Amino acid sequence: MKAQTDTEMDTETELDPARDPDPAPAASAPRYASDDERWAAVQRREGAADGLFYYCVRSTGVYCRPSCAARPALRRNVVFHDSRAAAEAAGFRPCLRCKPDQAPLAQQHADAVALACRLIDASAAEPDLDTLAQACGMSRFHFHRVFKRHTGITPKAYAAAQRAARVQQALAAGTSVTEAIYAAGYNASSRFYEDAQARLGMRPSAARAGGEGEAIGFASGACSLGAVLVAATASGICCILIGDDPEQLALDLRARFPKAALHPADAAFADTVAKVVALVETPALGLDLPLDVRGTAFQQRVWEALRQIPSGATVSYAELAARLGMPSAARAVAGACAANPVAVAIPCHRVVRNDGGLSGYRWGVERKRALLEREGKA
Secondary structure, three states, rough: OOOHHHHHHHHOOOOOOOOOOOOHHHHHHOOOOOOHHHHHHHOOOOOOHHEEEEEOOOOOOOOOOOOOOOOOOOOHHEEEEEEEEHHOOOOEEEEHHHOOOOOOHHHHHHHEEOOOOOOHHHHOOOOHHHHHHHOOOOOOHHHHHHHHHHOOOOHHHHHHHHHHHHHHHHHHOOOOOOHHHHHHOOOOOOHHOOOOOHHEEEEEEHHHHOOOOOEEEEEEEOOOEEEEEEEEOOEEEEEEEOOOHHHHHHHHHHOOOOOOOOEOOOOHHHHHHHHHHHHHHHHHOEEEEOOOOOOOHHHHHHHHHHHHHOOOEEEEHHHHHHHHHOOOOHHHHHHHOOOEEEOOOHHHHHHEEOOOOOOOOEEEEEEHHHHHHHHOOO
16 A cells, blocks of 8 residues: 555644643642642542652551552551652652552553564564563563553564565565565465465565556445545455545545556445445444555554544544553654545544644544544434
């Protein structure tokens, strides 16, 4: 699939949260100014208070985060300090349970997932689960759960996507199929061909030729948001475009697949178009048709995470990046949203700014607003 154009990127990222920091004023955060407020936060084990103050227990000589899960201390034994340095200067040592001298647990998990992704990216062969878990300082089972919770996919699935991306890049550069397979880290060509169609979206030889010879059928329909163009390969829907002019949508499709054989779909395809139109009218229905979407390993991770956002819910670009274990990659996440080839089926319209406002949407901000309103009503 052709990479998104500069115009497409600007459409999705002109109000990118990476460029527009969270506007929420600092004054809105709880300050826990009095000891009574702090003690109430400790009793609630309030995570929002972590880092704003620490509570110290005289009877044990330790200091903890407000969210510490340890057995509650007696109020008369508790004093508060604004910083770790102040607590340690007063003679207290860090709790071994909540480890207040280390990064918060969520940040530790995010850092561990990012480390694992870097190890997978840099490895010629797929690292085994034990190796990744040991590098992250976790048991293999705990690491597997943490990785999937943050990325939406397993370490094995992420590694497979990375290998497939390497094959795609090598094929596009003109490397032979066999050389590309082994250079990407596959131990045997048979292992690659087992899922080549699912990973590449086409035969390896066709991928090498930039999609030349790939047959794509398409048809247009009308919905309340304008014109809808649906295109599909033999494997599934590869493109859903929304706009004002069906002819312009057909030109956009040609630009995306410059070497594919495009042809009007047969009459039986009308049922597929009708299902897509129904999806646009009622996004909460979901789409029970197979998709054939092609992208980099990172884009696939983002698109899979988008499909995990339930109808009626929204997340910010920064929040989505954090879920993927890359809290500083909000701009890259916005770029992957801009590259989404299937409107509504992969619901990039559910990603908003940090303040909840609507950012750019490649098919128009007003259409994004309409989709979210429909999901809210549903």
